[in-house]
Amino acid sequence: MEVPYTSKPRPDTGLYNAKVGIWLFLASEVMLFGALFSSYILLRVNALEGTWPHGLLNIPIGTFNTAVLITSSITVVMAWASLKLGQFNRFKIYQGITILCALAFMVIKSVEYKDKFTHYQVWLKDGETIRGHIEVPGIEGKPWFMTHKKLEAMEAVDHITIHPDPKPHVASAGGEAPEAHKSENHGGAEEHAHEPRRIEKADIKRLSAFVPAHSTYFAIYFTLTALHALHVMGGALVMAYLWGPGSKMWKTDPERFTNRIEVSGLFWHFVDLVWIFLFPVLYLL
Amino acid sequence: MGDGHSKEDIKKHVKLYIGIFIALLVGTVVTVLAAYVDLGHKMNIALALLIASVKAFLVAGFFMHLTSEKKTIYTILACTVVFFIGLMALTVIAHFDVPTIAGSGH
Amino acid sequence: MQHTTQTAPHETSHAHEHHDLGFWRTYVFSTDHKVIGIQYAVTSLAFLFFGFCLMLMMRWQIAYPGQQIPVFGKLLEAILGETAKGGVMSPDLYNVFGAMHGTIMVFLAVVPLAFAGFGNYVVPLQIGAIDMTFPRLNMASYWTFFLGCVIMFFSFFIPGGAAQAGWTSYSPLATTIPTDGQTYWLIGMVLLITSSLLGAVNFIATIIQLRAPGMTWMRLPFFVWAQFVTAFLLLLAFPPLEAAGIMQLMDRVFHTSFFLPTGLMVGGQVADISGGGSPLLWQHLFWFLAHPEVYVLILPAIGIVSEIIACNTRKTLWGYRSLVYSALAIGFIAFIVWAHHMYLTGMGTKISAFFQTTTMIISIPSVIILTCLFITLWGGSIRFNTPMLFALAFLPMFGLGGLTGLPLGFSFADLHLHDTYYVIAHFHYIVAPGTIFALFAGVYYWYPKATGRMMNEFWGKVHFWVSFIAMNLIFQPMFAQGMAGMHRRMYDGGATYSGVLDPETGDVVGLPGFIISLNKGITHAAMLLALAQLPFIINFFYSMFKGKKVDDNPWKATTLEWQTPTPPPHGNFDKHIEVYRGPYDYSLPGAKDDFTPQTEPSHK
Structure with missing residues (x-):
């Protein structure tokens, strides 16, 4: 007895189950990160003059990491497109690049964190x-x-x-x-x-290193980026599973497998989306 | 997605995806450069958020296929966006709407 | 929707699957929505009783300050040691019990019972689905919840005891209070929230995707609608509290200052923190969830009551569409009323006017719902069985709770009533004789479906009448106490504030002796309420084995859960389900019975 509409869309909604599920999950994620962004705004307008540090993050590294994440976003959608075209081997390559990008992102982020902990x-x-x-x-x-x-x-x-x-080096010369x-x-x-x-x-x-306790700026910086990094790790694990043992499903149920790639891809794009806002808000402004 | 994802459609999409990829990279560079130009603090913030929103639209609209999604998904997301804006706006408005005490200069 | 094809469950296959799974997969780590529903229900009923016991002991302290708690005092001392020395409740323990009573009742008892318990068991049956959309996610949801419960429960026994800062956990108090209980509380909350989110995703996806052929939106039983809106509230309102929980956890563990202002004094000294945080931020994020949470508590209850009233008046619900649109309106407006809990934070007039307005507006759909249910009773041939008695009592009790909330929605009245026993009475009328009565009604109503046996009617009625009287004896006097100015968190029941002589006028000011003497009556009524639960508990377990056996549809009801074998097997239905009519076709003219199931084709 299988739950219906796991691979075929339900005719009246035009959606298969996992698609509805992932979008609902992403909706709640929007509220989660949205609440943190709202907190960022409130803490920032609340900050007394001179207590909101500026120009302490490494912009070139941050920019590079943004590019890494954007690259992974295109490869993830290309992986899905490859499956739609029936090219399983190309899927393997694209999905592999995505996972590598995720790892690279994490490594770069750790280096950034380490710099802060000793500064x-x-x-x-x-x-x-x-x-x-x-x-x-x-x-x-x-x-x-x-x-x-x-x-x-x-x-x-x-x-x-x-x-x-x-x-x-301080970006946004117009800042405080x-x-x-x-x-x-x-x-x-x-x-x-x-x-x-x-x-x-x-x-x-x-005396304080640039750790969360340093100031509310670093507190929200670490909270947001660590939560984001957890999402990157979670996404990378799922995609690694789908790249490795999970890809056996391509032989038994290709449609359902393609859906899985699409759903994990949607999650990955969301992670990318969050970073697109995090980068300017935390590094540049 | 669902409707008519023939192989031709997908091939067309792939070209679009690559275009968007380039646009996103350019957007990133522009954001960084714009941050070094002094436009006034508020304008700098507005510009950075504007670029981020455009990038977000490209990712959500095309990579996540939101430009051609089903009504159910739109409804869910519309509610989410409304409540998110409510949370952010009302919290911030409440922060600024503080009763003034005569002479306190607040 | 008629054209949708759903795989008809094969009668033979479920028998096989059932055998293959073995004990652990069938009853413990089960993915079957019915088992998970029962797991949720039993866990949360246990916590409901536990939370009530905490309050009983607090009530003793309020009525007889500083006296040894009878029977349980010694036990408390044996378990908790110093904080219950001599069987007397210490102020710290009072704070622990107060904070944990609120937390347990809301997050570990009522919500999991109303939403996850009944929702899991009933919703897939009522929409004609074989299970939830994501059965394994469902299991993960329960076990995450269970882990959260364990952490919350365990925190009572750590040195310093559980959280003490109230269920609202306002910072800076919650952050600076020197017990690790608050940290446990936060970790527990993050787990509970995660569990709720998984559940909410599952419920919404199930209702959107797995409705049986012919089950259009306007043919959904109202209970399903109520659960649908509730799931949306949880999905979108809980994440901000999760964010706030993470931030408070950061404050406690990594010494950040999200909610701690610059220059904060702790114990007479300036705290060694970076400062710059905002205590109000916590309140905003907390109430952004906690107000919708009120509707999470009440909507499933309204759903249960609607099912029972329609069935036991043998009438269709009056104004089904009004009910549905009202529930949707409540769900929507619930997100923009939260700051009416914060009038006393120095809020400006503009924003306060906004929240007062939305608060008044949200009472309109609530009144519409209540009115529809009252009108449904008109001209019905009412069967006064136990579930119906509980459902009927819900209506005036919820009405009382709701109407006494209106003065609290106005900032000028709230200035006086805020944080008094009036508030306690108001929301307890909604939750205790309101929601919890509806939940009892639900237990009595669906018990025969889950077990194949009826609960005893006589003891059910004893349970109802004694509970009903006791509840009112408990909460009515609190309105008077609150209006007299009795603060809700006083450890000694207000004794300190009684009968102070004003040296200038010579008048006795403070709480009148009469108001304080009400404490004793309330406490005795609470004991009576505890006593009244004994028949229920015994009835619940006794009837499992000795209750009267019943057929598949003992209440002669129309909705789909009564079209399954009893108890429903794995996969729920043994026949193809197709829906032809609305959910409440009772007493149709010309029909052969006084009820016409949803699966009955229209043309005969």
Whole structure:
């Protein structure tokens, strides 16, 4: 006893079951990401001046990742078209490229994440803020997830060394003046901006890597991109299944298999769609 | 999709898909470049969102076949869009509609 | 639609499949919508009782502050230790029980019972489908729900106890409260929401795609319509709460500040956070779900009541189309009324005027529905059996709950009534003697279909009358308490605020002694209500084995679920189903019986 309309469309709606299912699911996804976008807007209009960091993400890498995702979007639709034309081997190639693109996207995203976890902002008690990479005595290499609380707990440490960032590339010149400018102008530190600087532990008010706890901007950045990345992973798993063991269905029920590719493709396009908005909103504006 | 996906139709579609692919890549580059041009903060935001919307339309309309979908799907999505706009707009309006207290300068 | 061809189930095949599956696949990890429906129903009935027990103990504390809870006090101390020292409820435990009573009743009891339980069991049968569209997704939905339940339940026993910030979990309180219970609550909620979303997708797809030949939209039983709208509410309103849940989880686990404002003071010190968040954002996202959730609670109940009233008045529903359009209108407007829960947040007059208006508008379709159901009774030959008694009681109880909600919809009246017992009485009238009565009605009504046996009528009536009286004794006095200004979250039942002498006028201000003394009466009525559930529980299990055996259509009803063998086999129907008429063709002139099933062709 099979549930009807799994591969053939129902005559009066013109749709097969999975198509209705995936669109309903995507509708709820629209509300999920929509709520997060609404939160982004509210947090941003709510932000006090100078608390919404800007120009801290790597735009060339972000652009490249966007291109990767767009490429996967075309290959996913080409994979479906190949099946419609009965060319199973071409389907395998396109579907394979899609999966590789998904992996590439994830790798690039992890590199971006890692950069943020080892990159710091220090708020000094005299009001100055400095961004850069830090060295903490007793810790090899770049410390991860360091905070002022952890520093306080480390009794042997009385100072850190910071390598301040060069002036950041800031997109959207019309935006609010980036904080970095203010800090560089502060206390005539400009000429020493690139020199490593020793900072006494007692002078530090707050220290945070660019992790979610840094600010509401990074909080929403990580929430949105991590949720998006989970979708990428989920989609990649499904497509890998359909590329590998799941593709046996092509021999037994080609129509249903083509539908599966279409449905997984719809999900993938949605993931792409979300990124199309995430990229300018988080990286550029 | 459903109706009349003959092999000829699909072959025509493939050409369209490639065109859209190129348009999306161009759109991405334009967004990035536009962000470096100072048009005023609000205009920069509007332009970036406009380009993103056009790209989204291309993906949803053609890759996801929404330009030729069935009525049921349109109905579901129309409801979703209306409620999404309601959520976003009413929340933001509520944020700005705060009673003023004389002298507080809010 | 007549031309659609549905594969007629083969009588022989289901017998085979049934044997092949074995115990685990048949009863535990089943993909059959009926088994899943029963799993949902039993789990949520258990939580319904559990949630009620939490409240009983709280009621004791309200009526007799600081006194040992009889019978269960010692048990509580043995299980929970310090927070129930000497069998007395501590303030922390009171907060835990309060928060978890709300959460459990809404998310673990009433919604899963009304939507997932009855919906799963009845909807595919009523539309003539062999199962849900995505049976495996259905199973995943139940087990995700179950996992959420386990986490929620487990959180009672962790150090610090379960969530304490109310079922609304407002930040910053919920974020800064020093118990991990809130984190468990959030993880549990994310699972429950995911389960609801899977269920909602399945329901909508099933109703759109799997209607039997001839089952047009306007021939759907009203219960199916109610479930359809409910599923849409869940599908589109739940994701924002999921987003909010994820963000609050980030706040708690990764110390972000989504809902924490700059300069937040915790325990007399400025909190060590980045700040910049918005507590109101949580409230917006929470109520964007939680108001539609009210209609998620009530719509399936209205659906059940409509089925039972049509069947037991032996009349067609008066104004079927009005009912359908009203349900759709409710579903639509439900999305734009949420901020009427937030009048006291310093909302401006413009936005408040908007939400007051939409709130008043949404009462119109609700009144239309109630009116249609009342008019249906007119001139019917009513059979007063147990399900019908519950369904009939639903009408005035829901009416009371709804009408007392109107003052809360106006911001000026709400300023006074907000967060008082008046609010408690208002929404409990809708949910307790409203929805839960409808759910009892549904249990009595569909029980013979699921088991092949009737529940005992006499004990059913005892259950009804005692519950009905107790419910009103519990919730009526709360209106008075609320209007006198009694706050809903007071640990000592308002004793602290009673009889304060105003030094200037010499008057006694605060809560009058009479208002506080009502607490005792309410608590005793709640105990009576607990007692009244015993016949139901015994009846429920006893009748499974000893109840009166019945045929396939004991109520002589018209809809498709009564056209199946009892209990329905895997695959539901043993004959080809084709629908020729509307759902409520009772007492048609010239028909051979006083009911004409939907499968009866029109021309004879």
